[in-house]
Amino acid sequence: MKVLVTGSSGWIGNSLCEALRARGHGVVGSSRSNVPQPDVLNIDLLSSQWNFTLDSINTVIHCAGISLSDAVTNEDAKAQFWKVNVEAAQKLARKAKDSGVTRFVFLSSAKAMGEQTEPNAPFSILSDCAPEDLYGESKLAAERAIQQELLGSNTELVCIRPPLVYGAGVKANFRALMNIAQRNLPLPLGSVKNKRSFIALDNLNDFIATCVEYPDTLNEIFLISDGIDVSTKELLVALTRAYGKNPRLLPAPVSIMRTCAEILGKKTIAQRLFGNLQLDVKHSINTLAWQPPVSFEDAINAAVAYDAPK
Numbered sequence: 001m002k003v004l005v006t007g008s009s010g011w012i013g014n015s016l017c018e019a020l021r022a023r024g025h026g027v028v029g030s031s032r033s034n035v036p037q038p039d040v041l042n043i044d045l046l047s048s049q050w051n052f053t054l055d056s057i058n059t060v061i062h063c064a065g066i067s068l069s070d071a072v073t074n075e076d077a078k079a080q081f082w083k084v085n086v087e088a089a090q091k092l093a094r095k096a097k098d099s100g101v102t103r104f105v106f107l108s109s110a111k112a113m114g115e116q117t118e119p120n121a122p123f124s125i126l127s128d129c130a131p132e133d134l135y136g137e138s139k140l141a142a143e144r145a146i147q148q149e150l151l152g153s154n155t156e157l158v159c160i161r162p163p164l165v166y167g168a169g170v171k172a173n174f175r176a177l178m179n180i181a182q183r184n185l186p187l188p189l190g191s192v193k194n195k196r197s198f199i200a201l202d203n204l205n206d207f208i209a210t211c212v213e214y215p216d217t218l219n220e221i222f223l224i225s226d227g228i229d230v231s232t233k234e235l236l237v238a239l240t241r242a243y244g245k246n247p248r249l250l251p252a253p254v255s256i257m258r259t260c261a262e263i264l265g266k267k268t269i270a271q272r273l274f275g276n277l278q279l280d281v282k283h284s285i286n287t288l289a290w291q292p293p294v295s296f297e298d299a300i301n302a303a304v305a306y307d308a309p310k
Contacts, residue, residue: 007063
């Protein structure tokens, strides 16, 4: 199988390329750099003209895009998100369709559906989508633009909506949680009993590879996770113990902490710490007969071990 992975220089894209090559696939990455590199196409997704071909590519995996942390401040944020995350994705889908690519895999996000779920009422593929920030809105818009572009063509579309991804070398929000666990300061999070879905990078790579290798027709939206949901308390306990320390999480009323956070203008942080975000992944598991190959505990330990002094 010959596969193109956009965003191949990013954290997920680079790891995915390695995982696919390890399974015997011919992998081509994409880069905006003009410096020649083996197995890397020069693709500027924002360029008005593309001079590359996908004629030898069986599957395109579109990982490239920007997140809220990547958005620059000197350009209208919504215009930037739409230009990079929506318009470029649709343009690539058109190129794939015209080149006879068999399957287009789009790495979307659970944020395309929203930021939180009610207790014991996880998002499913039938849930209404109500994204709450520009990133989530752009991912949902990209899904719909690609669907429209590929409608009636011979190119299959697979949209994957993962929750927060973690693993060796992770940055951003999960990296911040790891820093908190490593410092092991006493925190009033001992009473937090929310439930959130996560996915280890190795599990995400394995799922994407399974989609690439699926032998039959595949036009699906997939929600994916490690298969277990954990509370903020359980996550911090697992991380702290992985650092070889005894967690110091003290009980405190969650309602009071949430109210205080909202008064201080930290509603989004409170939502992540105390709110639920669960994904129902039964459809994904049943359709592809897939199981996460890496356990939550092993993935947490591997993420922490990656930071250990070499």
